[in-house]
Amino acid sequence: PTIPTLADGTRIDDLVNLATREVQMRTLSDPEIYELEMERIFGRIWVFLGHESEVPNSGDFVVRDMGSDSVLVTRDKSGEVHVMLNMCTHRGMRISTLDAGNTQIHTCIYHGWAFRPNGEFLGAPVEKEQMYGKIRTKQELGLKRARVTLYGGLIFATWNIDGPSFEEFLGDAKWYYDMLFQRTxxxxxxxxxxxxxxxxxxxxxxxxxxxxxxxxxxxxxxxxxxxxxxxxxxxxxxxxxxxxxxxxxxxxxxxxxxxxxxxxxxxxxxxxxxxxxxxxxxxxxxxxxxxxxxxxxxxxxxxxxxxxxxxxxxxxxxxxxxxxxxxxxxxxxxxxxxxxxxxxxxxxxxxxxxxxxxxxxxxxxxxxxxxxxxxxxxxxxxxxxxxxxxxxxxxxxxxxxxxxxxxxxxxxxxxxxxxxxxxxxxxxxxxxxxxxxxxxxxxxxxxxxxxxxxxxxxxxxxx
Ligand code: FES
Ligand code: FE
Structure with a gap:
């Protein structure tokens, strides 16, 4: 890939000096660098969101953040934990405006589109008028889903659906983390x-x-x-x-x-x-x-x-x-x-x-x-x-x-x-x-x- 350059011409690879082991201070405040981080770091790698004991029951959910995006962390009827973009697929309203709760139906407060805890589109009000339109099927209108893994009950998710597994991401460090998170x-x-x-x-x-x-x-x-x-x-x-x-x-x-x-x-x-x-x-x-x-x-x-x-x-x-x-x-x-x-x-x-x-x-x-x-x-x-x-x-x-x-x-x-x-x-x-x-x-x-x-x-x- 081409090396990203900031508006003033600075190349991203010049921010970290490999020879002198120094990092430019501007990395701690620059809005351009921040925007790139949201894409290239929080948009790609495994991000920690919470612990599964926070959503012990069917329908439980908490609202968290993956970088600059709000996500819903839910548990469905089968016991599976899901992570989805907290954004309605209709006109982009936030699906949940709460921090946590329990529901089998997440209903958007704007026009009332409804979604299951696994992100599936359930339906829209005035269904007989087909208010979700004729162009997309119901299957296509589900919430955007992240890939999820549970490690020792810790919930991690990534938008990089085909990327490295969580185990690969941990690498050798897993041997040490297991002593803490997977010991009992x-x-x-x-x-x-x-x-x-x-x-x-x-x-x-x-x-x-x-x-x-x-x-x-x-x-x-x-x-x-x-x-x-x-x-x-x-x-x-x-x-x-x-x-x-x-x-x-x-x-x-x-x-x-x-x-x-x-x-x-x-x-x-x-x-x-x-x-x-x-x-x-x-x-x-x-x-x-x-x-x-x-x-x-x-x-x-x-x-x-x-x-x-x-x-x-x-x-x-x-x-x-x-x-x-x-x-x-x-x-x-x-x-x-x-x-x-x-x-x-x-x-x-x-x-x-x-x-x-x-x-x-x-x-x-x-x-x-x-x-x-x-x-x-x-x-x-x-x-x-x-x-x-x-x-x-x-x-x-x-x-x-x-x-x-x-x-x-x-x-x-x-x-x-x-x-x-x-x-x-x-x-x-x-x-x-x-x-x-x-x-x-x-x-x-x-x-x-x-x-x-x-x-x-x-x-x-x-x-
Ligand atoms: Fe959610 Fe319209 S934006 S139903
Ligand atoms: Fe300290």
Whole structure:
């Protein structure tokens, strides 16, 4: 394909400098670039829309966004989940003006055309006068449908009907995601509807940070080491203002822009057991510290769903924070409690583009379906306090993105660059059981740089 050029003559491939690992700031504010992203990224790849537990029953629906398009996410009578453009095929009115609901008939409020939850055209008022016309058949008048996949209950959809499968899109990263989303018999579910708030920022400011930027934690979230249970000084655990031990681990980069931070658990396990983790079996480690969001009673389920290598990684350096390209962040993190124990928190954010300088931050709180009521309550409360729309952590992050977006509009600012020059060059730790592009050590820029490389490829139309 021809390389797209912006109105001022800039070629899209010049926005990402492969030699110096820099990205032009203007990418964070330019309306032309934004329009191209809606076509070439959100119009083509798999986009996250929600969790199937949000539409558990026949007729349930939620309204979400795939880039700049509103979509209906529905469940039909057969139990299948569908994603369709939220636009009437008559004159383009929005089919659902609600956020969520239940109906077997979606009726357009303009002239009353009606559609089934699977998108089929049901009929139009004054049917005997054939008000849908003689040119098109009823079959042709159904809603525009996207291709849908469910992964661990997460709903993804794409307009690229014949494109790569979702598994191909995840690639090697799937081995790591499976440890989080496909680890138990009954899987995850949402704890209520998602929280939402609008941030005056370009979606990529949040998106590239979600590609596993661990570094900012030391400064932007410095308070994590200074207040409450976080600040308690444990045996080499950090605390007392020092978050740096949490910066070590293995980071997973992906040619498709996905990213994971696998953080070393050794200190936590040593503190909980008083023993050297290298002397403990996988079972002993799981008993001392079950994966975030699980109880010791649920641990036997892991063996049914995960390989030995995954169990080894899960008890050594489990994935705790990561992103799914282009706009999803998730955390499976351990929150310290006053009594020295930890409570797992599972959160998932989507940064939905709302124009070149606006995004909607959508936050889902998740739990294992099998988690006991007491744990669910704690998870809901602590995840909201930290990672919710008014959460202590997210108030920090959402403060930076608007400044970057505004700065990228400046006559001088737009000519500056984002820099991704901290390179690992370390490779995987010895004995690491997982696939993919792995680097160990202190958190670096590699995962985010891969995020931009995939962004560039998509924008150039290379894939
Ligand atoms: Fe929907 Fe006319 S636009 S029925
Ligand atoms: Fe952050």
């Amino acid at each position: 018999d009954r899987g995850l579910e949402v704890l209520g509807p998602p929280q939402r708030f609008t941030v005056r920022a370009n979606w990529k400011a949040a998106g590239e940070q979600s590609a596993a930027d661990g570094y900012h934690t030391l400064t932007l979230h410095r308070w994590l080491g200074e207040v409450g249970n976080y600040s308690k000084k444990g045996d080499g655990e950090g605390g007392g203002g020092d978050l740096s031990p949490e910066m070590y681990g293995s980071e997973v980069s992906s040619p498709h822009g996905h990213a994971l931070r696998c953080i070393d658990l050794a200190r936590k396990i040593r503190r909980l057991t008083g023993k050297d983790p290298s002397q403990l079996s996988i079972e002993e480690k799981l008993a001392a510290l079950p994966p975030a969001g699980m109880t010791p009673e649920m641990v036997p389920q892991l063996k049914k769903h995960l390989s030995d290598g995954q169990l080894q990684a899960l008890t050594w350096m489990p994935p705790q924070v990561g992103g799914i390209f282009p706009n999803v962040l998730f955390g499976f993190v351990y929150i310290p409690q006053a009594d020295g124990s930890v409570v797992g928190s599972i959160t998932l954010h989507a940064y939905v583009p709302r124009g070149p300088d606006k995004l909607e931050f959508v936050n889902w709180i998740l739990t294992e379906k099998d988690a006991p009521a007491e744990l669910r309550d704690k998870m809901r409360k602590q995840t909201t306090q930290l990672f919710g729309t008014s959460g202590m952590v997210e108030q920090d992050d959402s403060d930076t993105w608007p400044h970057m977006t505004l700065g990228a509009k400046g006559a001088q600012g737009k000519k500056m660059t984002l820099k991704y020059q901290a390179v690992y060059e370390t490779g995987k730790p010895e004995g690491w059981p997982g696939p993919g592009i792995i680097n160990e050590g202190f958190t670096k820029d590699d995962t985010q740089w891969h995020w931009w490389l995939y962004w560039r490829q998509l924008m150039l139309g290379e894939i």
